[in-house]
Amino acid sequence: MLDHSEYSTSAAAGAAAESFGCMDMDSLTTSRKKKNKNKRRFSDEQIKSLETMFESESRLEPKKKLELARELGLQPRQVAIWFQNKRARWKSKNLERDYSILRGNYNNLASTFEALKKEKHALVVQLQKLNDLMQRPQEERQCCSEGLAANSIQGELDNGDTTKCESETKPSLSTERSEHGASVLSDEDSNIKAEYFTLEDEPSLLNMVEPADGSLTSPEDWSSLNSDGLFDESNSNNQWWDFWS
């Protein structure tokens, strides 16, 4: 059953003893304690031959094993065991190497991930600022219905960099809204939806600047900006976020 057939436990010791010429069979078989008493490392020449053979084939054919054993003055069993141990060492060495490669890859990915995370955060902050900027005029207008504020807002919109910025992000958002009390987006897809929003619902509209896939936004980050429900549309996005956050 065992691969110890080339020589059994006691026979192995006997063979080894014979091989090393230090102990006879009887003394070994009578005392189990003495087994391996004469264990010696193989000589450099023996190791060299074994290594050379191992490089060409990690498993020895029986014929070659016998040949090599005779050549090196070892028992075939010893050669077999050497190959077995060698395969085990080789395997664990490979595992170690593979592990360090994987660890390197992981570290690279982790640093890339961190960089992307920072970049994403910066973008979200930037987006939030833009939304705040877009939201300000509407709120002011809501507070001051007398009209004075409206003029000043309109003036602000018509004025300088702010206007330019606003018109670049959402050109029609604030202008058309003032007339109807409902917001009208320039984006055709948004038109239908927009009709249902009153001024109170304005924050919801701000989400229209969210990227179509929503992948860059987090429910947590947007909870202060969103009205209820818009994120319910995409549970899968939440899972996506869970992974990235």
Add this chain to the structure above:
DNA sequence: ATGGGCGAATGGCTTACGTCA
């Protein structure tokens, strides 16, 4: 003196294959 590393060897388990009833 001794503790740890390394490699040879062991023992248990599994698989493949041949033989025989």
Add this chain to the structure above:
DNA sequence: CATGACGTAAGCCATTCGCCC
């Protein structure tokens, strides 16, 4: 001929053991 039981050889794996630094 097919099949299951059995024996044998060999490999893998975890562990032990002994040598040597």
